[in-house]
Amino acid sequence: METYHQQPSAAQNAYPHVVTDHSPTFLTAEWRHLAMFNYEIDPKLLHVLVPSGTKIDQWCGRTFVSLVGFRFLRTRVLGIPFPFHCNFNEVNLRFYVCRHEGALTKRGVVFVREIVPRRIIASMARILYGERYVALPMSHSVQAESPNIMVEYGWELGNSWNTMKLITRGNPVLPTEDSVEQFITEHYWGYVSQRRGGTIEYEVRHPQWKVWQARDAIFAGSMEELYGAELNAVLQCVPDSAFLAEGSAVSVHRGKRVTGA
Numbered sequence: 001m002e003t004y005h006q007q008p009s010a011a012q013n014a015y016p017h018v019v020t021d022h023s024p025t026f027l028t029a030e031w032r033h034l035a036m037f038n039y040e041i042d043p044k045l046l047h048v049l050v051p052s053g054t055k056i057d058q059w060c061g062r063t064f065v066s067l068v069g070f071r072f073l074r075t076r077v078l079g080i081p082f083p084f085h086c087n088f089n090e091v092n093l094r095f096y097v098c099r100h101e102g103a104l105t106k107r108g109v110v111f112v113r114e115i116v117p118r119r120i121i122a123s124m125a126r127i128l129y130g131e132r133y134v135a136l137p138m139s140h141s142v143q144a145e146s147p148n149i150m151v152e153y154g155w156e157l158g159n160s161w162n163t164m165k166l167i168t169r170g171n172p173v174l175p176t177e178d179s180v181e182q183f184i185t186e187h188y189w190g191y192v193s194q195r196r197g198g199t200i201e202y203e204v205r206h207p208q209w210k211v212w213q214a215r216d217a218i219f220a221g222s223m224e225e226l227y228g229a230e231l232n233a234v235l236q237c238v239p240d241s242a243f244l245a246e247g248s249a250v251s252v253h254r255g256k257r258v259t260g261a
Contacts, residue, residue: 023203027077027252031206033142033151034070034245035166037217038184039234041065046095049110051191051199053258054097057107059183065095065112066184067219067235069153069164070247071140072116077124089138091115091153091164093227093235096187099201099258108189108201113226115155131192134226147171149212151244162221168212168244180241181211192255202255209245217242 043056043063050056056063069091076086092114099106114133116122122133139154152165175181186208192200217239224232 023253023256025251026202026254027075028079028249029075029252030071030073030247030249032071032073032247033149034068034209034247035151035153035164035217036184036243036245037067037164037166037219037239038064038180038241039066039237040240041095041231041234045230045234049095049112049193050097051110051193052197053199054099054108054110054191057096057098057187059096059180063095064180064184064240065093065231065234067164067239068092068094069140069151071142082120085118085121088117088121089140089153089155091138091155093223093231096183097191099189099191106189106201107187108191109187110191110193112231115226131190148215149244157221157223157225160221162219162223164219165216166214166218166242166244167216169215170213172210172212172244172246174208174210181243184241185209185211185245190252190255194257198257198259200255201258203253204250205253206248206250209247211246212244214242214244 040062041064046056046063069089072090073087093112094109095112097108097110099108111131114131115136115138116133117135117138119135122135137156141152143150149168150165152163154161154163175185188204190202190204194200219235222232223235
């Protein structure tokens with residue numbers, strides 16, 4: 001599998017995001033308090049997971065995976081809120097890809113596995129998008145003690161709890177142009193490999209997010225059961241970068257099948 005490398009470019013990479021797809025909105029929500037732990041990785045470890053028609057996207061020649069924990073709030077599906085399923089946590093492991101469509105470069109994410117606390121949410125995502133969701137017991141904590149914020153997300157896997165904890169420093173700012181924070185937060189497409197071949201592409205719309213840098217960022221636990229030994233070993237290292245994104249309202253649009261490269 002070829003690795004795609006492109007130096008960040010405002011013209012080609014659409015900062016801020018330029019809407020190019022007019023698919024109907026499937027889901028609206030708010031994503032808040034996104035703790036983002038980013039690890040440099042050998043791209044060879046990801047090649048088997050790259051959906052057809054996409055290529056690994058790099059920042060300054062470096063390939064990243066991100067462990068992300070956040071709050072999913074005020075969720076509506078087709079405009080309808082479902083009782084007891086509007087507010088919940090999610091933790092996912094993702095990496096970054098891009099896809100060429102004519103002169104346009106679409107930059108997106110691929111989820112290795114996504115964790116939520118409710119089975120119906122996981123089942124819906126698996127059925128409608130083919131995303132690899134799993135339902136596990138989860139917890140979260142957000143504490144603000146000026147000027148710092150502490151966020152913690154936990155999830156039970158097997159008989160053990162895993163946690164990711166982040167403490168901020170400084171004030172939130174918009175990521176600078178061509179920064180790793182901009183690269184991580186501004187991929188506006190999702191790509192999913194289909195079991196029978198092909199790839200589903202869907203758009204996620206949101207404004208640019210302010211971010212806080214991390215004073216401390218700690219993952220504790222083992223994710224080998226979900227992610228395999230090699231990716232779990234990556235998560236045992238100190239993140240190469242970590243920050244908290246404030247989040248915003250988001251809209252997730254209906255997916256469509258795209259052709260291979």
